[in-house]
Amino acid sequence: MISFKALPSAASTAEYFSKDNYYTLGQAQELSAWTGRAAEDLGLAGRVDEKVFAALLEGKLPNGVQIAASQGKHRAGVDITFAASKSVSLLALIGGDERIVVAMQESVQAALTWVEKNVMEARIWDPVLGEQVPEKTGNLVAATFLHDVSRNNDPQLHVHSIVANATRASDGKWRAMTNKAFYEAQHIISAVQNAELRTRIEALGYETTPAKNPIDGAFEVQGVSREVVEAFSSRRLEILAALAKSGRGSAAERQIVTLNTRKDKDLTLDPEQRNLGWHETARSLGFDPAPLINQARERAGRDQTVWTRIVDGIRGIGAKGMAIAAAMGITPGDGDPLVPERLGRLDPVSYAAAQAVASAARELGENEAAFSRHDLIRTALERQGPFTVSHIEARIDQLTRGGQLIGREQMLTSEQALAMESRVIDLAEAGKGAIEPIATGVQVGARLQAAARELGLRRLNPGQERAGVAILTSRDRVHLIQGGAGVGKSAALAPVAAIARAEGHQVIALAHVGRMAREFGAKVNAPASTVDGFLRKYERVIDGTAYPVKMEAARQALSGTLIMVDEASQIGTDRFARLIELANKMEVAGLVFAGDKGQLPAIERGRPFADLQREDVARSAITENLRAKTPQMQAINKAIEEGDIAGAFEALRPTTSTVPLGKAAETAATMWANLPRDEREQTVLLASGRAMRTAGNAATQRALLAKGELGVAKASLKVLDRITITKEGARQLKGYQDGRLVEFTTNLPKAGFARGEIGEVVNVADGKVELVMEGGEVRSFDPSRLPRNLKHDAVTIYEQKQITIHEGDRIRWTAKDEARELFNGDMAHVKRIDGDSIIVRTANGDEHQLFGKDPMRDRFDLAYAINVHIAQGITAKAGIVMMSSLERLLNSSRAFVVAATRIAETIHLVVDDPNKVEKQVERNPGDKTSAREVAKPTSETDKKAEKKDFEKERDYAKELKKHLGIDKMTEARSRDWDMGL
Known part of the structure; x- marks a missing residue:
């Protein structure tokens, strides 16, 4: 694994590394080295000189150049710490296999390259562009320091790589580096180093296995037991104990606890004395690494690895x-478009790399139509085959050249x-001019206003009326409503x-x-119906396999129907295409997609609602905000509409509470x-x-208990928290961690599992997952054998969460439990707890008694707080929004927009660092x-034209606001939208 840390002042960094230990294997010598092309250019080689190192961190290069400081302060650089897994550290530092130390150094060097x-x-x-832009420089200067001990004096082989804030650009000038690219690449750098180290460890004769949580390709050496690993992981046990005490365990919370429980290194302990202590602990555990090391040396002597043994005799x-x-x-799989070569055309290692890339692309492609090259490399390396990053990059380049x-x-x-995105557009265009208008005449707008009055609604504003008229008078089947x-x-x-x-059409x-x-239907x-339920009902009609009688029944049910889809931005490309295809086949009277391209997109791949708005597809815009009732909420919504995140945070400032890190909730x-x-x-x-x-x-439950508002009777339950995983991800071992539950959602007769069966993961070994089933029987299955061609998940994986x-x-x-009308996301209250019986009351007043093995007893969670994905589509009078700077990846503009625009009157933001969170949301x-x-394809001319278009649109908006005022500007924008401008 790796960790990143922006370095403090140059003086304190140099002092830290001069005092810290550089001892490994009892050798009393400083193990440090310069690395990088920029280091070569500066004449830096061999051991790191402390004075040169300190000057470099201050931006003073050996060639006399001074790196320009940003805002009067020079950033020293970045500390990338590469740490070997515990089993690798134990074999090197207790077992004394010096080859591993060399492998670690080589893997870090390869990663830095x-x-x-x-x-x-x-x-x-x-x-x-007329502005500063990032440029790949291809050179760095770094000082590496090899260490052998953790802060708790446990054996821990790791390398600090101090990348100085200096690089030479294409114009020949030395400049400061950009930190952003480093932090964005953290996971792939970790995956690259893990793969480099693992292949070297395997070449030394060891067998490896994916780690318990194999993120970024983390691995352990087979033969070192979990008991031994944990006995030498006191730091990890401290963190877990602190998390258990607070009842928390998220990645962000682990980060807080890690910092809060961190100790200074004890530099007084003699290395020889420390090593004696390690060996004594090993003896007490019965851990003797010698046989494992000797066996590995013997295999290496015969050039035998785990991979050569797998193919031996084949x-x-x-x-x-x-x-x-x-x-x-x-x-x-046969016919895989990302492995087009005939079997036998690729050598075994290249074939393994090809399959890893294809599998990674399938996994990433389930949720994203496009993905970064770095994510593809990292995900492929997580397959842990006999390859390194060079094999994976070569394969990606080959597929790119071939057009796959x-x-x-x-x-x-x-x-x-x-092809799927193009298909959505083609299907939408096939419905142009294909229907007769639902209503005709010049009085359609008046009819709409009259219908609104009859329904008890307020008068439709101009944008609402124009959208309604456009739908009713359109000859195009597909219509988009953006608002x-x-x-x-x-x-x-x-x-x-x-x-x-009234015109005879079903809706x-x-x-x-x-x-x-249900709310939209009301x-x-x-x-x-849900989109999934609707598509499932007509699945065979869409794919053309329905019997003629079923096809005709579907046509009678749907022909001439007006289908309306709410929150359309949350529907991915595949489902969008199937909805339009069904609408065209059944000749529906209209298919209306209503949503907001600025809010949260679909979890699955694609953004068809936004993409279709760029095409020649019928669309209308509704712009006047009706929800915001107070000056503050109106200011927030106005800023959001104009893309002014800073302005929205400024409007929030009077009702923002700044709290210590970890205290927002x-x-x-x-x-x-x-x-x-x-x-x-109402909040x-x-x-x-x-x-x-x-x-x-x-925290809310604790607060209500303290106020005496909850009953004394209680029940402690293990509920199931679903793990988000793709169908391809479910075919990999990384999702099957000890203690998780696996529910089979389809019949797998060859594997011996029936739909609805649930088992708890107790072991993962040799590519198999061992499960303890509900009756106590231990069974195993191979995730890689799960079917690929299902439209739904073959298994669902849950984390067990203890709640009271x-x-x-x-x-x-x-x-959901359709028979009792209990649906996913619906709220309820616990009315009474009586022994093994829990009585709940739903929002509509129904009461249900949940006994011991009731399937819904473990399918709920506390519901005082909800996240933004659940919140999209709701309206509340007031709201309290909690945010943390530690949730950097979750703090997006779209999530913020959803959170801030749910509220009609009063909003309160609780945050640990408002300025930092604001920047995260903007970026x-x-x-x-x-x-x-x-x-x-993108060219420099395209970039320049895009920038000019943006500036033109910005200046146009400013002029409208200046001359017409905000209300007229909104009306003008709406008119321009309808005109296709």
């Missing part, structure tokens, strides 16, 4: 490649993703549905999740719990992600990249 070529950047002037290049792929947990992968330097997509949060899209569609019914309401679908007075929960009960019911508690939501729920519920607690279902749009966008 990769970083130098692919990550190192400086900012230079771009005359085309004839044929193709068969050997398939055997290696199977050992990696990959089952090659398409894209620019850093972003790639597949032929299949590009930001709170503009009344569903209110505009209610009178449209009423008129459609169907669809949405991404059940709760939204608003437009139409039968409702507790503070927000207390704030919510202290509200009067009637205000509480939503919002979190960015799962970890903050869990912390917020626990009290009488009065608010809960949220995490699964992370949370966008998806389309395949067509990546496939489009």
Whole structure:
């Protein structure tokens, strides 16, 4: 694994590394070295001189150049710490296998060489764009220090790589480097070094196995037991104990606990005395590394590795490649477009690399139409085959040259993703001019206003009326309604549905999740369904395999129907295509997609709702915000509409509470719990992600207990928290960690599992997952054998989470039970707990008694706090939003927009570092990249034209605001949209 740390002042950094130990294997010599092309250019080689090192960290180069300081302060650089896994450290430092130390140093050097070529950047002037832009420099200067001990004096082989803040740009000038690229590449750098070290360890004769949590290809050496590993991992046990005490365990929370429990290194302990202590501990555990090391040396002497043994006795290049792929947990499929070569054309290692890249592209491609080259490399390396990054990069380059992968330097997509996006556009265009208008005449607008009055709605504003008229009078089957949060899209569609019914058309309401679908159906007075349920019902009609009688029944049910889809931005390309294809086949009277391209996109790949708005597809815009009721909320929504994140945070400032790191959830929960009960019911508690939501729920429950508002009776339960994993990811071992539950969601007769069966993971070994089933039987299965061609997941993986519920607690279902009308995402309250019986009351007043083995007993969670994905589509009078600078990847513009625009009157932000979070939100749009966008070639002329277009649009908006005022500007924008400008 690796860790990143921006270095403090040059003086304190140099002093730290001069005092810290550089001893390894009892050798009393400083193990340090200069590395990098820039180091060579500066004449730096061999051991690191402390004075030169200190000067370099201050920006003073040996050639006399002084790196320019930014804002009067020079950043020293970045400390990238590469740490070997515990089993590797034990064999090197207790077992005395010096070959491992060399392998560690070589793997770090290989990783830094990769970083130098692919990550190192400086900012230079771009005359085309007229601004500073990042440039790959291909050179770095780094000082490496080999260490052998952790802060808790446990054996820990690791290398500090201090990358100085200096690099030479293409213009020959020495400049400061950009840190952003380093932090973005953290996971791939880790994967590169893990692969380099693992292949070297295997070449030394050892067998490796994926680590318990094999992120970035982390591994352990077989033969070193888990008991021994944990006995020499006191630091990890300290962190876990602190997490258990606080009832937390997210990545962000682990980071806080790691810092809070961190000790200074004890530099007084004699290395020889420390080594004696290590050996004594090993003896007490019965751990003797000598036989394992001797066996490895013997294998290495015969040039034997785990991979040569796998193919021993197998004839044929193709068969050997398939055997290696199977050992990696990959089952090659016939006709894989990313492995077009005939079997036997690739040597076994190249074949393994090809299968790893294809598997990685499938996994990434389930959620993203386009993905970064770095993510593809990292995910392929996680397959842990007999290859390193050079093999994977060569394969990606080969596929790019052959056209199987398409894209620019850093972003790639597949032929299949590009074809699917083009298909959505073709299907939408096939419906142009294909229908008769639902309503005709010059009085359609008046009819809409009359229908709105009859429904008890307020008068439709101009944008709502124009959208309704466009839908009812259109001859195009597909129509898009674009509108930001709170503009009344569903209110505009209610009178449209009423008129459609009056004209003899059935109306169907669809949405991404059940709760939204039911609410949308109630608003437009139409039968409702989830998109998935609707598509599942007509699956054979769409793919053409339905019997003629079923096809005719579907046509009678759907022909002439107006189908409305709410929150359309959350629907991915595949489902979008199937909806339009079904609509065209069944000749529906209209297919309306309503949503906001600025809010959260679909979890699965693609952004078809946004992409279709760039095409010649019928669309309308609704712009006037109806939700914001107070000057503050109006200012926030106005800033968001104009893309002014800083302005939105400024409007939030009067109601922003700044709290210590890690205290956002507790503070927000207390704030919510202290509200009067009637205000509480109208106030939503919002979190960015799962970890903050869990912390917020626990803190709220504690606050309500302290106030005496929850009952004494309680029940301690293990509930199931679903792990988000792709279908391809479920075919890899990394998702199957000890203690997790695996539910089989399809029948697997060959493997001996039936749909609905659940087992707990107790061991992962030799490519197999061992499960203890509900009856106590131990069974195993091979994830790589899970079927690929299913439209749904073959298995669902859950983390078991211990929660305590009290009488009065608010809960949220995490699964559905259609028979009892309990749906995923719906709220309920715990009415009574009586021994093994839990009685819950749903929002509609129904009561249900959950006994011991009731399947819904472990399918709920506390529901005081919700995250933004659940919140999209709801409206609340007031809201408390909790955010943390530690949730950097979750702090996106889209997530912030959803959180901030749910609220009508009063919003309160609770955050540990408002300035830092604001910058994170500004820098992370949370966008998806389309395949067509990546496939489009980009030139310097294109970049310049795009910049001019942006500036022109910005200046146009300023002029409108200046001369017309904000209300007229909004109206003008809406008019321009309708005109296609």
